[in-house]
Amino acid sequence: VIAVDANGADQGPAAVAEGVRRSRVPTLLFGPRMELLSAGDLAELVDAPETIKAGDEPVAAVRSRRDASIVQAAAAVGEGRAEALVSAGSTGPTLAAGTISIKRIRGVFRPALAVLLPVPDGPVLLLDAGASVQARPEHLVQFAYMGACFMQACVGVERPRVGLLSVGEESGKGTPEILAAHDRLAEGTLDFAGNVEGFDLPRATVDVVVADGFSGNVALKVLESTVKTLTGEIADRVRSGPVSATGGLLIRGKLRGLRDQLDPERVGGAILLGLRKPVVVAHGSFGPRGIESAVRLAQRAVSEDMVGRTAAALESAGALRSAPAGSVVGATSETSSDA
Amino acid sequence: VIAVDANGADQGPAAVAEGVRRSRVPTLLFGPRMELLSAGDLAELVDAPETIKAGDEPVAAVRSRRDASIVQAAAAVGEGRAEALVSAGSTGPTLAAGTISIKRIRGVFRPALAVLLPVPDGPVLLLDAGASVQARPEHLVQFAYMGACFMQACVGVERPRVGLLSVGEESGKGTPEILAAHDRLAEGTLDFAGNVEGFDLPRATVDVVVADGFSGNVALKVLESTVKTLTGEIADRVRSGPVSATGGLLIRGKLRGLRDQLDPERVGGAILLGLRKPVVVAHGSFGPRGIESAVRLAQRAVSEDMVGRTAAALESAGALRSAPAGSVVGATSETSSDA
Numbered sequence: 001v002i003a004v005d006a007n008g009a010d011q012g013p014a015a016v017a018e019g020v021r022r023s024r025v026p027t028l029l030f031g032p033r034m035e036l037l038s039a040g041d042l043a044e045l046v047d048a049p050e051t052i053k054a055g056d057e058p059v060a061a062v063r064s065r066r067d068a069s070i071v072q073a074a075a076a077v078g079e080g081r082a083e084a085l086v087s088a089g090s091t092g093p094t095l096a097a098g099t100i101s102i103k104r105i106r107g108v109f110r111p112a113l114a115v116l117l118p119v120p121d122g123p124v125l126l127l128d129a130g131a132s133v134q135a136r137p138e139h140l141v142q143f144a145y146m147g148a149c150f151m152q153a154c155v156g157v158e159r160p161r162v163g164l165l166s167v168g169e170e171s172g173k174g175t176p177e178i179l180a181a182h183d184r185l186a187e188g189t190l191d192f193a194g195n196v197e198g199f200d201l202p203r204a205t206v207d208v209v210v211a212d213g214f215s216g217n218v219a220l221k222v223l224e225s226t227v228k229t230l231t232g233e234i235a236d237r238v239r240s241g242p243v244s245a246t247g248g249l250l251i252r253g254k255l256r257g258l259r260d261q262l263d264p265e266r267v268g269g270a271i272l273l274g275l276r277k278p279v280v281v282a283h284g285s286f287g288p289r290g291i292e293s294a295v296r297l298a299q300r301a302v303s304e305d306m307v308g309r310t311a312a313a314l315e316s317a318g319a320l321r322s323a324p325a326g327s328v329v330g331a332t333s334e335t336s337s338d339a
Numbered sequence: 340v341i342a343v344d345a346n347g348a349d350q351g352p353a354a355v356a357e358g359v360r361r362s363r364v365p366t367l368l369f370g371p372r373m374e375l376l377s378a379g380d381l382a383e384l385v386d387a388p389e390t391i392k393a394g395d396e397p398v399a400a401v402r403s404r405r406d407a408s409i410v411q412a413a414a415a416v417g418e419g420r421a422e423a424l425v426s427a428g429s430t431g432p433t434l435a436a437g438t439i440s441i442k443r444i445r446g447v448f449r450p451a452l453a454v455l456l457p458v459p460d461g462p463v464l465l466l467d468a469g470a471s472v473q474a475r476p477e478h479l480v481q482f483a484y485m486g487a488c489f490m491q492a493c494v495g496v497e498r499p500r501v502g503l504l505s506v507g508e509e510s511g512k513g514t515p516e517i518l519a520a521h522d523r524l525a526e527g528t529l530d531f532a533g534n535v536e537g538f539d540l541p542r543a544t545v546d547v548v549v550a551d552g553f554s555g556n557v558a559l560k561v562l563e564s565t566v567k568t569l570t571g572e573i574a575d576r577v578r579s580g581p582v583s584a585t586g587g588l589l590i591r592g593k594l595r596g597l598r599d600q601l602d603p604e605r606v607g608g609a610i611l612l613g614l615r616k617p618v619v620v621a622h623g624s625f626g627p628r629g630i631e632s633a634v635r636l637a638q639r640a641v642s643e644d645m646v647g648r649t650a651a652a653l654e655s656a657g658a659l660r661s662a663p664a665g666s667v668v669g670a671t672s673e674t675s676s677d678a
Contacts, residue, residue, distance in 0.1 A: 055509075120572050130506050133514050167469050167556040170394075175472050175553060198560025202568040214514060215554040217506040219561045221537025226565040229541040233459050234573065 002298050003082035004043075005073040006031030007051035008089020009291070010284050014038060016088045019291025025299050028082050030069040048072050051089065058092035062100060070094055074101035077277050084278040084298040088291060091270070091281050095131055098272055098279045105311050107320030109136075111274035112143045113213070113281070114150060115220055116267040118227075121204040123267060125151055125160075128210075130217035131272065137180035138321070140164065140210055141188070144181075145313050146273040147208040148190055153304035154271075154297065160207035163196030165215060171195060177212070189317050224264070265290030271297065278306055341637050342421035343382075344412040345370030346390035347428020348630070349623050353377060355427045358630025364638050367421050369408040387411050390428065397431035401439060409433055413440035416616050423617040423637040427630060430609070430620050434470055437611055437618045444650050446659030448475075450613035451482045452552070452620070453489060454559055455606040457566075460543040462606060464490055464499075467549075469556035470611065476519035477660070479503065479549055480527070483520075484652050485612040486547040487529055492643035493610075493636065499546035502535030504554060510534060516551070524549075528656050604629030610636065617645055 004027045006016035013031040020027050021040035029039050033047035048069035052061045062071055070093050076082045078101035085102065087094040091113060099111060114127035127147045128135065135143070144162050151160040164182055166174035171182050173195060185192045193206045201209060201223055211219065260266065265286055272279040278301035282294040301307075314320050343366045345355035352374040359366050360379035368378050372386035387408035391400045401410055409432050415421045417440035424441065426433040430452060438450060453466035466486045467474065474482070483501050490499040503521055505513035510521050510533060517534070524531045532545045540548060540562055550558065599605065604625055611618040617640035621633040640646075653659050 120568060133506060133512075165557060167472060167553055173472075198557040198562075199564040201561050202565040211557075214506055215557045218504060218537040218550075218554045219557050222540050222558045222561045223537075223565050225538040226541040226562050227569065229459060230566065230569050 001026045001028055001044075001082045002084045002086055002295060002302070003028045003073040003076045004030065004086045004088070004291075004295065005048075005070045005094075006036055006088055007048070007069045008053075008087070008284065009282070009286060011287050013088075015287050016291050017043070019286070019288035020295060022288055022292040023295035023299075025295050027086075027295065028073070028076055030073045030076075046072065052093040054090040054092065056093070058096035059100075062093055062096040068093075070097045071101070074098055077279075078102050083302045084280070086280045086282065086291075086294050086298050088282045088284075088286065088294075090284065091130070094279065094281050095272060098275050102275045102277050102279065104274055105276055105307065105314070107311075107314065107322075108146075108274040109139050109142060109321055111272045111279075112139075112146060113216075113270050114147055114273050115270045116155070117201060117204075117220070117223060118264055118267055119202050119204050119223075123155065124201060124204045124206065125155075125208045126201065126211065126216055126220055127208070127273065128213040128216050129220045129270060130213045132213040134214065135177060135212035137177050137184060138319075140177065140181035140212065141184050141319050142274070142314060144185055144188075144190055144192075144208065144210045145317055145319055146310055147210060149310040149313050150271065150273055150301075150306060151207050153306040153309050154300050155207075157207050159191050161191045161193050162208040162210060163193040163200060163206035165198070165209050165211035165219065166195040167197065169195050169197060181210075188319075265293060267293060267297075269294045269297070271301070273310065276307060278302060340365045340367055340383075340421045341423045341425055341634060341641070342367045342412040342415045343369065343425045343427070343630075343634065344387075344409045344433075345375060345427055346387070346408045347392075347426070347623065348621070348625060350626050352427075354626050355630050356382070358625070358627035359634060361627055361631040362634035362638075364634050366634065367412070367415055369412045369415075385411065391432040393429040393431065395432070397435035398439075401432055401435040407432075409436045410440070413437055416618075417441050422641045423619070425619045425621065425630075425633050425637050427621045427623075427625065427633075429623065430469070433618065433620050434611060437614050441614045441616050441618065443613055444615055444646065444653070446650075446653065446661075447485075447613040448478050448481060448660055450611045451478075451485060452555075452609050453486055453612050454609045455494070456540060456543075456559070456562060457602055457606055458541050458543050458562075462494065463540060463543045463545065464494075464547045465540065465550065465555055465559055466547070466612065467552040467555050468559045468609060469552045471552040473553065474516060474551035476516050476523060477658075479516065479520035479551065480523050480658050481613070481653060483524055483527075483529055483531075483547065483549045484656055484658055485649055486549060488649040488652050489610065489612055489640075489645060490546050492645040492648050493639050494546075496546050498530050500530045500532050501547040501549060502532040502539060502545040504537070504548050504550035504558065505534040506536065508534050508536060520549075527658075604632060606632060606636075608633045608636070610640070612649065615646060617641060 006013035013035040017039035030048040032049040074097035112128035113131040116123040269282040345352035352370040356378035369387040371388040413436035451467035452470040455462040490496040608621040
């Protein structure tokens with residue numbers, strides 16, 4: 001069973017319910033009940049009309065508003081009534097509710113937001129895409145293992161090649177944090193490609209790109225927006241004028257395949273890695289097809305035991321936070337407020 | 340007179356000489372003399388076959404190899420024999436030679452690499468695109484004024500709108516450095532748009548985007564590479580199959596305009612801001628047309644007194660580094676080795 005928060009999608013809760021129905025996955029579906037009726041027999045509806053908006057301060061809102069749909073949905077996962085969380089709303093509240101209720105894997109410093117980039121020769125996994133705004137070397141090292149385990153478990157890449165985002169390919173290029181993370185990853189057990197550059201994201205030269213949340217967020221948004229701006233310009237030009245309209249008609253079939261490849265709804269949104277259960281954050285713009293992909297992605301993460309494999313990989317790599325004996329690391333309710 | 344280093348271009352010094360000839364601007368042209376003969380009557384040739392490669396450590400190479408063409412060309416500008424520098428080679432040695440020989444404007448902390456992004460509704464100036472890898476708030480503030488002055492002087496934007504690259508539009512989003520720079524720019528004299536996101540670069544929502552050199556470098560490379568990957572995919576698809584070849588023929592004229600708009604050779608490469616004379620770094624891939632644009636850009640920066648206007652704007656904004664009385668700030672030969 002997967003908990004789904006239907007609030008926050010641009011197209012409204014009914015579009016989320018329709019996506020849930022199409023997925024044919026059993027769900028606990030949270031949102032305004034009357035708008036969720038199309039979700040089908042496999043969905044158990046929980047009336048939760050209250051929503052946390054993107055503008056609210058996430059941690060404070062999650063702590064104070066126990067009735068909000070994302071808080072209820074995350075609690076259902078935390079309490080074991082569901083095996084994964086899918087949110088159709090904004091990232092901040094999902095990250096806060098997930099960290100508080102579902103909690104981090106023991107020894108994980110902080111969750112990372114991972115996005116499968118829809119590029120022609122991809123997918124490429126980029127993380128952190130903005131769960132935090134800064135990263136210490138030990139965070140980047142954990143992100144690398146978390147991303148590799150996701151690609152193994154959920155995308156079926158047997159031995160993912162992992163690159164570290166920097167300003168040059170040479171190992172000496174980058175911030176002090178990048179240089180330190182590079183050294184530790186080079187000694188580790190991953191198939192580590194060393195530094196990669198911004199060029200490598202659209203070219204899909206590696207399977208996983210590890211970045212601090214600031215430059216990862218910038219990279220993701222530049223890439224998405226460049227694709228959208230360019231394909232929009234091309235569509236405008238193809239449509240304008242009679243001769244080109246004929247040309248456009250002839251060419252449309254060829255470009256449709258590319259558009260599908262570049263479509264974020266195909267990959268199902270972002271995933272929060274490092275928590276004790278899988279959490280998928282659908283893009284606010286997603287319609288039913290995108291929500292369907294998001295639910296399927298969460299289901300795959302559960303059935304492939306992504307979390308268990310991640311914890312094991314981090315442990316065997318010695319990348320977990322070491323804690324004084326007897327302390328209960330990871331069970332705190334601490335969360336990052338900078339998301 | 341503009342000093343041009345012809346070494347380092349992918350297409351060789353002869354392509355640079357051809358670009359210089361087409362620009363019809365008087366130059367001092369440094370490189371292997373026998374390959375520069377096509378540069379025309381307005382070019383004074385200086386035989387300088389020695390080149391500093393991208394892999395060399397730039398500051399050490401510039402200091403030890405006085406005969407290298409970029410060192411000689413920068414020295415010509417520093418000594419007043421030329422009014423600006425154009426380099427066809429790599430950024431690192433140009434930055435090092437420029438900082439050492441041409442020096443920073445008094446009170447400028449460090450130069451920034453600024454790039455005019457070729458986007459459909461642009462151009463948009465992005466800086467710093469990688470002269471440094473980290474930036475303190477006072478650096479970001481200087482970059483904002485330097486970028487605005489460039490857009491006024493060289494692109495003719497009367498009152499450039501300036502944004503600060505971060506992970507969200509709200510003023511509270513970003514690293515501590517971004518937040519501090521935001522506060523200072525909000526109180527300043529620029530037309531400050533506040534934070535912008537990665538989305539805003541291809542959309543051209545502002546005229547100048549200020550970034551630290553790390554995320555600026557990532558953003559630039561992601562954007563360039565996404566444009567290249569996408570237009571390459573489209574060209575492949577348009578060419579494949581007989582029906583589409585017909586469609587492609589009909590549509591080609593329409594797309595050519597877009598290709599021209601997106602063409603980096605049109606804008607002439609990157610410019611180093613914050614030095615006492617204009618320095619333009621052409622893209623290594625440029626042919627004669629790109630070099631011609633680069634020389635013209637340098638000439639425009641000279642004739643519009645970009646440097647004088649930048650120094651005046653920084654001073655009136657109170658953004659210059661304050662120095663103890665009697666010290667000669669900006670006249671040191673200190674340079675950044677992290678470029």
